[in-house]
Amino acid sequence: MKTRSFFWSLIRYRPGLYALNLIFWSLIHMAPLVPGLLTKAFFDDLEGSYDFPYGVAAIAALLVAAALGRIGLIYVGFLTDVNVRYRISMLLRRNMLAHVLKEPGARAIPVSPGEAISNFRDDVDHTEEAVSWSVDMLGLIGFVGVASWILISIDAQMTVLVFVPLILVVTAAQVATARIQKYRAASREATAKVTGAISEMFGNVQAIQVAGAEKRVVGRFVQLSERRRQTMVKDKLMTEALSSVFANSVNLGTGLILLLAGYKMRAGGFSVGDLALFVYYLTFVTQLIGNVGNFMTYYKQMAVSFGRIKSMLQGAPAQLLTKPAYIGLGRRKPGRGGQAQEARAAQAGPSGPAESSAGGGASGASESRPTAAAAAAEPNSGPPPASVRESDLSVRLDDDFAPPVQAPPLQVLEARGLTYRFPETGRGIEGIDLTLRAGSFTVVTGMIGSGKTTLVRTLLGLLPAEAGEVRWNGETVERPADFFVPPQSAYTAQIPRLYSDRLRNNILLGEPERPGSVAGALHAAVMEEDIGGLEHGLDTMVGPRGVKLSGGQAQRTAAARMLVRDAQLYVFDDLSSALDVETERRLWERLFRQRGDAACLVVSHRKAALAHADHIIVLHGGRIEAEGSAEELLRTSESFRQLWHGEETG
Numbered sequence: 001m002k003t004r005s006f007f008w009s010l011i012r013y014r015p016g017l018y019a020l021n022l023i024f025w026s027l028i029h030m031a032p033l034v035p036g037l038l039t040k041a042f043f044d045d046l047e048g049s050y051d052f053p054y055g056v057a058a059i060a061a062l063l064v065a066a067a068l069g070r071i072g073l074i075y076v077g078f079l080t081d082v083n084v085r086y087r088i089s090m091l092l093r094r095n096m097l098a099h100v101l102k103e104p105g106a107r108a109i110p111v112s113p114g115e116a117i118s119n120f121r122d123d124v125d126h127t128e129e130a131v132s133w134s135v136d137m138l139g140l141i142g143f144v145g146v147a148s149w150i151l152i153s154i155d156a157q158m159t160v161l162v163f164v165p166l167i168l169v170v171t172a173a174q175v176a177t178a179r180i181q182k183y184r185a186a187s188r189e190a191t192a193k194v195t196g197a198i199s200e201m202f203g204n205v206q207a208i209q210v211a212g213a214e215k216r217v218v219g220r221f222v223q224l225s226e227r228r229r230q231t232m233v234k235d236k237l238m239t240e241a242l243s244s245v246f247a248n249s250v251n252l253g254t255g256l257i258l259l260l261a262g263y264k265m266r267a268g269g270f271s272v273g274d275l276a277l278f279v280y281y282l283t284f285v286t287q288l289i290g291n292v293g294n295f296m297t298y299y300k301q302m303a304v305s306f307g308r309i310k311s312m313l314q315g316a317p318a319q320l321l322t323k324p325a326y327i328g329l330g331r332r333k334p335g336r337g338g339q340a341q342e343a344r345a346a347q348a349g350p351s352g353p354a355e356s357s358a359g360g361g362a363s364g365a366s367e368s369r370p371t372a373a374a375a376a377a378e379p380n381s382g383p384p385p386a387s388v389r390e391s392d393l394s395v396r397l398d399d400d401f402a403p404p405v406q407a408p409p410l411q412v413l414e415a416r417g418l419t420y421r422f423p424e425t426g427r428g429i430e431g432i433d434l435t436l437r438a439g440s441f442t443v444v445t446g447m448i449g450s451g452k453t454t455l456v457r458t459l460l461g462l463l464p465a466e467a468g469e470v471r472w473n474g475e476t477v478e479r480p481a482d483f484f485v486p487p488q489s490a491y492t493a494q495i496p497r498l499y500s501d502r503l504r505n506n507i508l509l510g511e512p513e514r515p516g517s518v519a520g521a522l523h524a525a526v527m528e529e530d531i532g533g534l535e536h537g538l539d540t541m542v543g544p545r546g547v548k549l550s551g552g553q554a555q556r557t558a559a560a561r562m563l564v565r566d567a568q569l570y571v572f573d574d575l576s577s578a579l580d581v582e583t584e585r586r587l588w589e590r591l592f593r594q595r596g597d598a599a600c601l602v603v604s605h606r607k608a609a610l611a612h613a614d615h616i617i618v619l620h621g622g623r624i625e626a627e628g629s630a631e632e633l634l635r636t637s638e639s640f641r642q643l644w645h646g647e648e649t650g
């Protein structure tokens with residue numbers, strides 16, 4: 001999609017509102033034609049070359065009325081402008097967010113969080129500005145057209161002089177735009193890097209301290225800030241230089257008019273009123289040219305911003321940015337969302353995976369979708385305010401997200417030829433086959449970097465598989481990311497993600513609390529004894545990213561979050577990093593006893609997990625090196641023996 005098409009699609013989002021805004025701003029810009037003519041009449045009347053029928057006082061009254069009328073128009077113009085610009089930016093941000101939440105969870109944004117924030121904030125702002133400034137163009141053309149006609153009829157030669165600044169400024173702006181675009185791109189890039197560095201610094205304070213890297217980190221920050229300063233100075237200098245050309249051209253024009261008017265007045269062909277009219281119109285012509293310059297600058301900035309916003313889409317069509325959607329303002333149109341959702345529900349039907357792909361698409365496994373929703377829906381403390389409850393959030397996003405799929409009870413889950421390689425390193429997994437039956441307990445093990453995490457993420461759709469397929473009871477799962485969420489599956493990632501909220505809310509993450517459900521999940525996650533030691537039990541605020549909990553508590557809170565949900569497949573990615581051997585043993589025992597018909601897929605190298613496994617998969621270099629029971633593998637696999645005995649030795 002080209003910048004021009006993007007721009008038009010933004011205008012077409014609310015064509016009526018945009019047209020209203022265009023009309024008001026055209027009137028605002030054309031309104032000065034009237035006081036110009038009144039000023040001419042006023043001076044000509046005083047000079048005696050013209051006789052206004054109602055006297056000079058009437059002209060003064062009309063001038064005041066014209067000024068008041070323009071103030072009224074500007075007031076309404078600002079109302080329409082605010083409505084257009086904020087609706088556009090809200091739509092863009094909403095659609096960008098919806099897209100991010102639909103991407104495979106582990107690769108949802110292609111840049112650092114800081115850069116993504118800059119995309120959401122600054123690039124959308126620039127786009128909004130370009131659309132907003134575009135409404136001045138019609139009024140400008142109208143004003144210049146009518147004013148030229150009036151001025152030419154008075155004095156063609158002088159009129160040419162009025163338009164000299166216009167020609168100068170437009171030429172200067174044209175010459176400068178390529179440079180402005182270059183400087184603007186560089187300053188945006190530098191700003192994003194600084195924002196990214198700030199977010200990395202704040203996220204890694206502890207790592208920086210323990211590595212004694214404060215000076216180096218601050219040094220890098222200073223370098224990035226210096227680069228930003230340089231690019232910003234160039235950017236601002238160029239923009240301000242152009243503005244000053246716009247501003248000073250009025251003085252230049254006035255000087256030229258005065259010079260010529262003196263000669264013409266002496267010759268008697270030019271009245272004081274004519275002079276007043278020329279000077280009056282020149283001011284407005286130049287102001288309006290300034291607006292053209294602003295529009296051109298913002299349009300160029302928008303081209304840069306559009307490129308950056310597109311990169312966030314990771315190859316998805318840019319049309320989705322301007323796809324009409326409910327943005328939370330006014331009444332929701334019938335047929336949008338509500339009906340669409342019903343239609344999708346009918347398509348998704350009860351029969352499971354194949355139908356689920358017909359829906360709009362939701363993201364991630366349990367870890368990503370409810371997490372993201374709750375992160376947006378729930379503030380730092382206490383219950384969320386009514387305006388941002390999850391039910392409201394679903395109203396805003398349900399055009400994009402399919403309703404949860406209800407698949408038939410799991411009998412067998414199969415993956416065939418599953419392949420994913422990280423573009424950056426070419427590493428990952430290749431040609432993985434696995435079979436999980438209802439009630440089975442499968443452990444994936446292997447050395448560091450062998451591909452265990454990549455395997456579970458690809459299976460669950462958190463990474464987009466390059467090849468292979470996943471089948472649920474023999475039916476192909478077309479869109480694993482939509483499908484592998486509760487009630488089909490629940491997942492605990494290797495690194496737990498907790499939110500600055502109560503412990504209870506971190507476990508439930510929007511799931512309605514049933515009697516005993518949280519207590520049951522806490523017991524299964526071996527967390528029940530820790531609760532008594534916390535200041536406010538389940539209502540303890542866990543702090544940003546759960547910093548008030550120990551690593552093991554955070555890990556088990558994430559496990560409890562998974563276990564509080566009914567699922568037919570539970571996936572754990574390596575709990576051992578933060579759990580002592582005894583706690584982990586109790587956790588697997590409880591899970592093993594309580595799992596019922598659910599299948600468990602566990603990444604671990606701990607004996608406690610391996611001992612429960614009825615099937616073990618040993619990965620090496622992203623491929624399955626061996627598989628079987630622990631007994632078989634101890635006989636047949638050297639790698640497995642190393643892992644098994646490794647725990648004893650180290």
Ligand SMILES: Nc1ncnc2c1ncn2[C@@H]1O[C@H](COP(=O)(O)OP(=O)(O)OP(=O)(O)O)[C@@H](O)[C@H]1O
Nearest residue numbers: 422424425427428447448449450451452453454455
């Ligand atoms: N985000 C990434 N970008 C590029 N390469 C990656 C990325 N994440 C992992 N890899 C590479 O993919 C391979 C598999 O990584 P993966 O995290 O799946 O291994 P693992 O067996 O889970 O390791 P660990 O036991 O340390 O958790 C590794 O060689 C790793 O270097």
